[in-house]
Amino acid sequence: MVLRSISLVKFKGVILQKPMAKAVVVGDSVSFFCHGVGQPKPNVFWERNGKRLSRQDFDQTYYLEERDGMSVLEVGKVQERRDEGTFSCTVENDLGYSEAATTLTVYRRNERPEDFPTxxxxxxxxxxxxxxxxxxxxxxxxxxxxxxxxxxxxxxxxxxxxxxxxxxxxxxxxxxxxxxxxxxxxxxxxxxxxxxxxxxxxxxxxxxxxxxx
Missing domain, CATH: 2.60.40.10 (Immunoglobulins)
Structure with missing residues (x-):
C-alpha cells in the first residue's frame, strides 16, 4: 500500500463577499459583513477611515466575530462624527491580501429621509x-x-x-x-x-x- 501526501493548493487571501454601503440613524446599530478565504487560513482586519480598529475599540464600541470565514463588524450606538465615513476589511495571509472598502452614512434623527424605514x-x-x-x-x-x-x-x-x-x-x-x-x-x-x-x-x-x- 502506497501512502501519498495530499497538499492543499496555497493562495493569498481573497474576498468572496464585500461589505456593503449602509445608512443609519444616529444612535442605532449597524453591521458589516466580509467573507474571506485563503490557504493558509487568512486573518481579517477592519479599518475605519484608514485606521485599523484596535482591541480597545472592540471592547468599547465595536463587536467583532468570525465564523466559517465570515467576519461581522457590528457598530453599536452609531455616532455621527466618530463613525461616518469609510469602513474597510482586509483578508490577509502569508501569500498576500485583498481589501474592500464601503461607506457608512449617519443621519440625525430629525434629518433622516421621509421614506427611511422603521x-x-x-x-x-x-x-x-x-x-x-x-x-x-x-x-x-x-x-x-x-x-x-x-x-x-x-x-x-x-x-x-x-x-x-x-x-x-x-x-x-x-x-x-x-x-x-x-x-x-x-x-x-x-x-x-x-x-x-x-x-x-x-x-x-x-x-x-x-x-x-
Missing part, C-alpha cells in the same frame, strides 16, 4: 419544543423594504426548514420541526434605498418535547 413590530421571545413549528415576525413601515433575518448576529441560512415570507412590509420567519440547534438570538433588518434599520433581538428557546405516558 420597524413597527419586533420579534419576541419565543419558547418551543423540539419538533414544533416556529413563527417569528417583523414588520416595516415601508412595504417595499427588503428583509434579512439573523441568528446570533450572522445572516440566517435559509433551508427547507427555515423559510422567510414578506408581504406588505410584514415578514415571517418560519422554522419547521424545531431542533436544539435552532436555539439562539434572532433579529431582522429592513432596508430600502434610504437606509437600514434593525429590530430588537429575541431569544428562541428550544425545550425537549414531553412524552405522553
Amino acid at each position: 420597524i413597527t413590530k419586533h420579534p419576541v421571545v419565543t419558547a418551543a419544543a423540539r419538533g414544533d413549528r416556529i413563527r417569528l415576525h417583523c414588520t416595516s413601515s415601508d412595504p417595499t423594504a427588503t428583509v434579512t433575518w439573523y441568528k446570533d448576529r450572522f445572516p440566517l441560512k435559509l433551508t427547507q426548514r427555515a423559510k422567510v415570507t414578506m408581504k406588505d412590509g410584514a415578514s415571517e420567519l418560519r422554522i419547521l420541526k424545531a431542533r436544539e440547534s435552532d436555539y439562539g438570538k434572532y433579529h431582522c433588518s429592513m432596508e430600502n434605498q434610504s437606509g437600514i434599520v434593525y429590530s430588537k433581538r429575541a431569544m428562541l428557546y428550544i425545550r425537549r418535547a414531553v412524552r405522553k405516558v
Whole structure:
C-alpha cells in the first residue's frame, strides 16, 4: 500500500463577499459583513477611515466575530462624527491580501429621509419544543423594504426548514420541526434605498418535547 501526501493548493487571501454601503440613524446599530478565504487560513482586519480598529475599540464600541470565514463588524450606538465615513476589511495571509472598502452614512434623527424605514413590530421571545413549528415576525413601515433575518448576529441560512415570507412590509420567519440547534438570538433588518434599520433581538428557546405516558 502506497501512502501519498495530499497538499492543499496555497493562495493569498481573497474576498468572496464585500461589505456593503449602509445608512443609519444616529444612535442605532449597524453591521458589516466580509467573507474571506485563503490557504493558509487568512486573518481579517477592519479599518475605519484608514485606521485599523484596535482591541480597545472592540471592547468599547465595536463587536467583532468570525465564523466559517465570515467576519461581522457590528457598530453599536452609531455616532455621527466618530463613525461616518469609510469602513474597510482586509483578508490577509502569508501569500498576500485583498481589501474592500464601503461607506457608512449617519443621519440625525430629525434629518433622516421621509421614506427611511422603521420597524413597527419586533420579534419576541419565543419558547418551543423540539419538533414544533416556529413563527417569528417583523414588520416595516415601508412595504417595499427588503428583509434579512439573523441568528446570533450572522445572516440566517435559509433551508427547507427555515423559510422567510414578506408581504406588505410584514415578514415571517418560519422554522419547521424545531431542533436544539435552532436555539439562539434572532433579529431582522429592513432596508430600502434610504437606509437600514434593525429590530430588537429575541431569544428562541428550544425545550425537549414531553412524552405522553
